[in-house]
Amino acid sequence: MPGYRSEKTRTVKTATALLGCVALVACATLLRQPIEQTRTRLSLQQSAPGIGGLKLPPDIAFAQASLGTFRALATTVLWSRASRLQREGNYFESMRLADWITRLQPRFSKVWEFYAANMTYNISVATRTPRERWLWVNSGITLLRNRGIPLNPGKANLYAELSRFFFDKIGGTNDETHLYYKLRLAEEWHDLLGPPPAGSARQKADWFRPVADAYSRYILPADGREALEELQEDSEETKRLLRELRQLDIEPGRKLLTRLAAYEAEEKFSAVEKKTPASDDAFGQWVYKNRGTAPWEKLIALLRAQVLENDYRMDPAWMLRLMEKSGRDPATGKVTALSIDWRHPAAHALYWAELGLHRSRTMTKIDEFSIAQTRHYYRNALGELGMNGTIDYDRFSGYYRRSAQTDCIEAYRLALLDFTRPAQPEAGSLPAAHEHPGHEHEASPEAREHPEEGHGLFLGWAVRAFYFRGQHSLAEAYYQRLLKLVKEEPGEMPVPLTPGTTLEDFIMASLVSADSLGDASQTRPVIEQLALKAIDEGYASGHNPPADLYLATGKKIHAACLAAGENKAGASSLPAFEELVDGVFIRYLLNPDGNSPPPWMRAKAWKSSPQARQARVYDRVRAPLRTELEKLGLDASAAFPPPAGS
Secondary structure, three states: OHHHHHHHHHHHHHHHHHHHHHHHHHHHHHHHHHHHHHHHHOOOOOOOOOOOOOOOOHHHHHHHHHHHHHHHHHHHHHHHHHHHHHHOOOHHHHHHHHHHHHHHOOOOHHHHHHHHHHHHHHHHHHOOOHHHHHHHHHHHHHHHHHHHHHHOOOOHHHHHHHHHHHHHHHOOOOOOOHHHHHHHHHHHHHHHHOOOOOOOHHHHHHHHHHHHHHHHHHHOOOOOOOHHHHHHHHOHHHHHHHHHHHHOOOOOOHHHHHHHHHHHHHHHHHHOEOOOOOOOOHHHHHHHHHOOOHHHHHHHHHHHHHHHHHHHOOOHHHHHHHHHHOEEOOOOOOEEOOOOOOOOHHHHHHHHHHHHHHHHHHOOOOOHHHHHHHHHHHHHHHHHHHHHOEEEEOOOOOOEEEEOOHHHHHHHHHHHHHOOOOOOOOOOOOOOOOOOOOOOOOOOHHHHHOOOOOHHHHHHHHHHHHHHOOOHHHHHHHHHHHHHHHHHOHHHOOOOOOOOOOHHHHHHHHHOOHHHOOOHHHHHHHHHHHHHHHHHHHHOOOOHHHHHHHHHHHHHHHHHHHHHOOOOHHHHHOOOHHHHHHHHHHHHHHOOOOOOOOHHHHHHHHHHOOHHHHHHHHHHHHHHHHHHHHHOOEOHHHHOOOOOOO
16 A cells, blocks of 8 residues: 555656646747747847858857747846846856856847956956956957857947957056056067058058958868968978978967067167077077068968967958058048057957947847947047057067057048948848948038037147148148137137247147246256157157157247246256257166167167267266166177267
8 A cells, every 4th residue: 555655646746747847838838929029129039130140159059958948037037136246346256147148148249248348347457466457358358359249240339348448448548557458468469460560551551461361362261171281282382381390399370470579579689789680599590591481471471360360350351451441641532541550459449340330230220329339439549549559669678659640640530520430320231251341431511510529639639740740731731720620619729829820830839838938947848858759759760850840849949938038037947959958868878767768779769860969978878878788788889889980
């Protein structure tokens, strides 16, 4: 009897379980339609219109299959808890839940945005060291760039957020560790691509073109063959290069590019070293022997293209298109090249905003707010490139300097008036990765009549930038735009001017006010800053016109200060102009505060400076420079030769 009752109990339990399963299935059937409606409303479908065909990673696919229809319900519960933990400041626990949600609902773009921002803005500032902060900031960027966007390629909010990370977190100054972020980004991309040429925007585009060509020729076809294998078939010399690399125990990839960047950084010191650039190092000899040959250039270009695609999910062909077609000639208004240095955070903000605006056209439901945000970061990235788009970076010392890039100014002016991509992009199919839209950045007539507040400040800055680059016709054209604007909006004039004020008068007034001219304590810092720019951006960079212009303007301000202060006690303390410049030059060469450029850059400034200035300061800098350079194993006489006749 006990056995009978036990068997009966098991039967009852089994029947109950079966009835429960039937009930659950019935409930699931009833709930299917509202759940699917919710998924549609939240854009959680497997694919968005025009973007289908994306294969999910195995872990995400497994998570989705495990819960089936109930993924949306689980997502709702987890999302609610993650949001609450975020509000409570429990960022690590919130991040863990966000990771679960991305695995359950990878098309839920808001959670990717939430997840990445948590890393970039919240967790990063809770760490102790700049290195730890950078790891979290970079992790947030990588999450969006390498995972979130590939799974949601039409979601404008992800591109806007990624652009924000580059523009605000790295490119801005709100985070106390922002300079460390800038240096790490510059180092990373300096090692990958090397420094761009110092010439025009067109020269920069031509410099990058081999990378885009290698991508289109060897990577994009994706016929199942390795790109390096195809490259070797094109040239026996390429086979030899790769064979020699294996003998050096160096893999052709990112490590090779990093090592090459280090070697080229060492080469800059060849003018101040006692040894040849190739030295006795086997790798250096290999580089010295092969660099510049056609097989070498093809190999390095392909390796760079591979890293861009594999590590950064970036399209070199799109990068080239952005460099070639996003600018405007200030004189003619025609589409032209845009000067982009990929070591600059604004370059990446621009790239992802541009790509996001293009891909969001594929969506049938337009996220107008996110598109507006993306346009905002596109515009601001252009402005930042115009104001600070030229980068001088030294890999050894960590020296980092940004200055104006006039090639970007006209593109920003038009964007400031009205960036004319449609607010609601037309729906359509997403082109292949190597296909690109045309760029017609032109301001509407309405926008031209009603520019944004602050347009006058921008025009005033642009006038100075063109002027000190020796582009006086453009400086005059922008100055006339400023005068026209002031007639319509008097409050837009950046400095008070009287009728008939010339371009030169405006330049002077924008640097020092009339009330300050007779006071040496206020005028001297302006003159010394102009002298420093003449040395740093002129002599050290090889651009003598800017050096001459900075010095000529400083000399005018010096004379005006003396004239205005004839009857003021303060003007008598202003030293002679050449004495002021010589003092700035000495401080630049001797590096008293550790912030001056590396020796090779100071050596260039010395050799480019006038002989008369060298003669006046040589005795004061000779001994300290010799002591500093000898400690580094460098040749002071080669770096800083005595002036002629001394």
